[in-house]
Amino acid sequence: MNFLTPATEGLRGLGRATLFLLTILAAIPGALLRPRLIIQQIYSVGNLSLIIIIISGSFIGMVLALQGYRTLVNFGAASSLGVLVALSIVRELGPVVTGLLFAGRAGTALAAEIGLMKATDQLAGMEMMAVDPIKRVIAPRFIAGLIAMPLLVSIFSMMAIGIAGGHAIGVELLGVDDGSYWSQINQSMHGGDIRDMLIKSSVFGLAISWIAVYQGYHAAPTSEGVSRATTSTVVVSSLAILALDFVLTAFMFR
Amino acid sequence: MQSRSLELLVGFFVCLGIAAVFVLTFRVASLDSVGDSGSSYTITAKFENTGSLARGASVKLSGVRIGRVREIGIDPETFQAVVSMEIDGSRNNIPSDSNLKILTAGLLGEQYIGLEPGGDPEPLKNGSEIAFTQSALVLENLIGQFLTSFTQKEPSAAKKSEESAEPKAAPKSDGPAPAPAK
Amino acid sequence: MNPDTSDTLVRVRSLRFAFGPRVIYDGIDIDIVRGKVTAILGPSGTGKTTLLRLIGGQWKPSSGSIEFDGIDVHAQSRSELFELRKRMGLLFQSGALLTDLTVFENVAFPLREHTKLPESMIRDLVLMKLEAVGLRGAAALYPEQISGGMARRVALARAIALEPEMIMYDEPFTGQDPISMGVLVRLIRGLNQALGLTSVIVTHDVEDVLKIADYVYVISGGKVLDHGTPDEIRNSKSALVSQFLNGEADGPVSFHYKSATTYEQDLMAGRA
Numbered sequence: 001m002n003f004l005t006p007a008t009e010g011l012r013g014l015g016r017a018t019l020f021l022l023t024i025l026a027a028i029p030g031a032l033l034r035p036r037l038i039i040q041q042i043y044s045v046g047n048l049s050l051i052i053i054i055i056s057g058s059f060i061g062m063v064l065a066l067q068g069y070r071t072l073v074n075f076g077a078a079s080s081l082g083v084l085v086a087l088s089i090v091r092e093l094g095p096v097v098t099g100l101l102f103a104g105r106a107g108t109a110l111a112a113e114i115g116l117m118k119a120t121d122q123l124a125g126m127e128m129m130a131v132d133p134i135k136r137v138i139a140p141r142f143i144a145g146l147i148a149m150p151l152l153v154s155i156f157s158m159m160a161i162g163i164a165g166g167h168a169i170g171v172e173l174l175g176v177d178d179g180s181y182w183s184q185i186n187q188s189m190h191g192g193d194i195r196d197m198l199i200k201s202s203v204f205g206l207a208i209s210w211i212a213v214y215q216g217y218h219a220a221p222t223s224e225g226v227s228r229a230t231t232s233t234v235v236v237s238s239l240a241i242l243a244l245d246f247v248l249t250a251f252m253f254r
Numbered sequence: 255m256q257s258r259s260l261e262l263l264v265g266f267f268v269c270l271g272i273a274a275v276f277v278l279t280f281r282v283a284s285l286d287s288v289g290d291s292g293s294s295y296t297i298t299a300k301f302e303n304t305g306s307l308a309r310g311a312s313v314k315l316s317g318v319r320i321g322r323v324r325e326i327g328i329d330p331e332t333f334q335a336v337v338s339m340e341i342d343g344s345r346n347n348i349p350s351d352s353n354l355k356i357l358t359a360g361l362l363g364e365q366y367i368g369l370e371p372g373g374d375p376e377p378l379k380n381g382s383e384i385a386f387t388q389s390a391l392v393l394e395n396l397i398g399q400f401l402t403s404f405t406q407k408e409p410s411a412a413k414k415s416e417e418s419a420e421p422k423a424a425p426k427s428d429g430p431a432p433a434p435a436k
Numbered sequence: 437m438n439p440d441t442s443d444t445l446v447r448v449r450s451l452r453f454a455f456g457p458r459v460i461y462d463g464i465d466i467d468i469v470r471g472k473v474t475a476i477l478g479p480s481g482t483g484k485t486t487l488l489r490l491i492g493g494q495w496k497p498s499s500g501s502i503e504f505d506g507i508d509v510h511a512q513s514r515s516e517l518f519e520l521r522k523r524m525g526l527l528f529q530s531g532a533l534l535t536d537l538t539v540f541e542n543v544a545f546p547l548r549e550h551t552k553l554p555e556s557m558i559r560d561l562v563l564m565k566l567e568a569v570g571l572r573g574a575a576a577l578y579p580e581q582i583s584g585g586m587a588r589r590v591a592l593a594r595a596i597a598l599e600p601e602m603i604m605y606d607e608p609f610t611g612q613d614p615i616s617m618g619v620l621v622r623l624i625r626g627l628n629q630a631l632g633l634t635s636v637i638v639t640h641d642v643e644d645v646l647k648i649a650d651y652v653y654v655i656s657g658g659k660v661l662d663h664g665t666p667d668e669i670r671n672s673k674s675a676l677v678s679q680f681l682n683g684e685a686d687g688p689v690s691f692h693y694k695s696a697t698t699y700e701q702d703l704m705a706g707r708a
Contacts, residue, residue: 039264047267079359090278117535125532128492129546129594130521132514136549151271158274162281179319180312182281184364187310194279 017214023134024142024213031139041144045106049152052105053098057156060097061165064088069174078174082181083188085166090189090197091253094157096245099204102149103237107212110141111233114216115226123217138217142209149205150198157197161185196252203244208237293343295380296324299354300334305365305390307356312366313339320345323367339367341378349374353386365390445470445602445634446491451500453483453490460486462658463500468602473628473635475649477642477669478656479680484638485529487655488604491636492526493517505601522550525595525603529610531587533579533594539566540575543594550598565593569623585616592623602634603627609641621648642681646670654680 031037068084114137117123123133159165170176212233219229304326313321321341329336341348351372358365378384446468453461460483468474478484489495491502493509502509504520512520533542543562547553553561566572569589574582582590588608595603605624609617625648628635639645646652646666653663654677662672672678697705 039261042264042267043260046271047263050267050270076359080364120535121528121530121532122534124489124494125526125528125591126534127494128521128524128526129549129598130518131546131549132518148267151268151274154271154274154278158277162277183310183312183322185281187308187364191279194275197278198275 016218017210020214020217021210024139024210027132027135027139028143030135031143034140037136037140038143038147041140042148045102045110045141045144046148046151048109049102049105049148050155052101053152053156054159056097056101057094057159058164058168060093061085061089061160061167062169064093064160065166065169065174069170069176078176079180080184081170081174081176082161082166082185085170086161086185086189087193089157089160089166090193092245092249094153094160094197095200095204096241098153098156098201099149099208099241100238102145102152102205103208103212103234103241106145106148107208107233107237108230110145110209110212111216111219111229112226114138114141114213115219115221115229118217118219119221119223119226138213142213145209145212146202146205149208150201153197153201153204196248199252200245200248203248204241207240207244211237211240294321294340295343295346295378296338296340297378297380297382297384298336298338299384299387300329300332300336301354301356301387301389302334303389303392304335304337305356305392307337307365307367307390311364313341313369314366315345315348315369315371320369337367346377348378350376350378350382350384351386352378352384353388354384355388356390358391443470444468445505446636447501447503448487448491449501449503451490451502452498453486453495454498459658461497461500464655464658464660466653466660468634468636469651470601470634471628471632472650473624473637473648475637475639475645475652477645477652477654477680478640480640482656482658484640484655485606488526488606488636488638491604492521492524522598523601525598525600527588527591527595527603527605527608529607531579531584531591533587533590535579537578538575539571539577539579539582539590542579542590543597546594546597561597562593565597566590568596568627569593570619583616585612585620588612588620589623592627596627596631596633599631600633602636604636604638606638607640608637609639609644617644624648642683656680 064085065081068081069078072078072080072084114123117133117137123137126133126136161167167181171178171181215229215233215236219225307323307326309323309326311323312319313323321339323337324340325338327336327338328334348369349372351374353370353372355368355370356365357368372386444467446466448464448466450463450465451461452459452463466476466487476484476487486495490497491504491509493512496510504524507520509517509520533539534545537545540562543565544558547558547561551558563572563575566575569592571582571586571589571593574586574590579587579590592603608620608624612620621644624635624637627633637645637649646669649666651663652666652669654661654669654672654674656676662669662674662677664672669677670681672681695702
């Protein structure tokens with residue numbers, strides 16, 4: 001009987017998280033009536049993540065270009081550098097790396113904030129003031145995460161492929177022809193790739209926001225509980241991103 | 255006051271994100287005409303086989319990019335591939351008897367169209383069709399051709415390779431020699 | 437001995453509540469009379485805060501019932517419960533102020549959430565409530581910039597913003613210096629008289645609460661040990677009540693936490 005406990009606890013957690021998600025979804029229409037609260041949250045999960053997203057996007061694009069060039073130039077295919085960078089970024093690295101960064105930057109902030117609000121009785125206080133904390137606190141944060149993630153992924157990819165990333169290294173530094181950098185990308189990619197990127201990032205955004213608000217809302221109301229909630233947010237969402245990425249990739253590129 | 259600047263910042267973020275989606279869709283996916291600023295004119299040519307030539311491939315004159323492939327279709331009567339190309343409007347003195355070859359950049363690189371100028375004083379115009387084309391090299395055909403000539407020279411050695419080589423060796427192979435289309 | 441039950445606002449009947457195996461309440465009856473200050477006294481760890489949360493409908497009892505103005509609190513749907521909660525205020529020990537809002541916005545919060553009043557009227561109402569607790573000057577500060585006692589007064593202003601019928605105070609005197617304690621005692625009494633509020637004070641602070649309460653319940657070990665007016669309680673014959681009132685270390689409430697083994701057994705076990 002005893003050895004079953006972790007398994008049953010896990011199942012219980014999953015069930016609780018699912019019910020929690022349903023509660024949030026039910027609260028979303030009400031929350032949408034108050035866009036100001038959502039805007040506030042988009043600022044804290046979106047705008048405040050912008051710097052890290054732009055910088056990492058540029059560096060990842062630059063590294064990909066450097067590494068890719070060394071390999072491609074051996075086959076006389078250096079003109080395909082753009083394709084290499086763009087395909088890797090749009091299909092995989094953009095959504096996945098942005099997701100991991102987003103979980104670390106915005107997910108933990110969400111979980112810690114909600115956990116602290118719980119620990120300091122702010123959520124209970126709201127409830128006693130007849131204000132539903134799911135509608136007032138949780139749903140706007142959840143919606144903001146959902147909106148911010150695809151935008152951040154697009155900005156990340158744009159930085160990595162164009163402006164400062166692969167293009168800067170490949171074209172400006174290594175001397176790949178600017179025209180063929182882009183035309184090669186044009187030839188091997190199409191609108192579907194961008195659509196898939198947006199689908200992936202929306203799914204990741206949902207997973208991260210869900211995990212973060214769940215961990216915060218169900219944190220033990222102590223400082224240890226809050227720190228555990230932030231840690232679990234990073235661990236669980238990173239694993240979820242990687243697992244979901246595999247599943248989505250398997251579906252998209254059959 | 256304070257909420258106004260917040261809204262402004264969030265608006266900036268959302269705009270940046272949407273702009274990024276557009277940049278990606280238009281620059282990465284082939285929905286625009288990259289690099290073809292200004293005027294251009296369109297010419298067509300028919301090929302026996304376009305190989306892996308794709309929309310957007312370069313058209314080069316002496317190795318310099320002068321245009322790109324806009325569309326690849328099929329002539330419903332002759333079943334030849336019809337390739338239409340956009341040529342930079344400033345290249346308006348290309349002889350109309352020039353010929354086109356489908357070439358490969360490097361060993362494994364992409365395919366592009368190479369233009370070899372002829373001597374006709376009449377230049378290509380919008381809607382011109384180039385009559386002299388040479389198809390893409392198809393590796394299987396090339397191997398088949400090689401094996402056929404090989405068996406003819408050495409009948410004794412042919413017996414071994416005949417079974418595997420015969421079905422591949424197409425009786426009517428596309429030679430690499432320039433041949434007038436149609 | 438029994439309070440005047442003709443005008444009861446909250447009626448608790450044979451309430452049982454347990455956290456897993458730990459029984460907090462084992463069948464208690466409490467009547468809270470409208471317009472009076474009722475104090476609920478008990479040693480720490482007897483789940484006094486739990487009682488307030490049960491009355492507020494945040495937690496469900498294992499059995500028994502709690503009625504607020506004749507309405508069974510735990511038989512309500514979520515939205516009906518929210519309607520009910522607008523009629524009661526709960527003052528948390530920590531104040532539970534929203535840390536991302538200023539003092540002004542904290543007091544305005546319930547008004548903004550539940551009413552569609554114009555901004556100028558909200559401003560006037562908030563300033564009136566803040567003036568009532570003497571903190572109009574702190575309107576622009578954030579919760580982390582004010583002291584714990586001030587935070588409790590802001591929370592009080594917030595609790596009375598919607599003009600509820602009843603306010604529940606959770607340990608309002610804990611950790612207060614004598615001056616801010618005096619301020620709070622005056623406020624509670626004053627609000628009770630000025631607004632006709634029903635007040636429930638949950639505390640272990642005997643002396644101060646006996647000064648302002650109209651009626652007192654003493655709870656320990658999940659049972660109501662004694663109840664009556666402050667004078668009746670002071671003269672209670674119950675050994676536990678007198679231990680509690682006089683602050684004796686040992687008595688019916690043991691100095692030692694319950695242990696399954698004796699002291700000697702524990703010490704010997706370490707040596708074996």
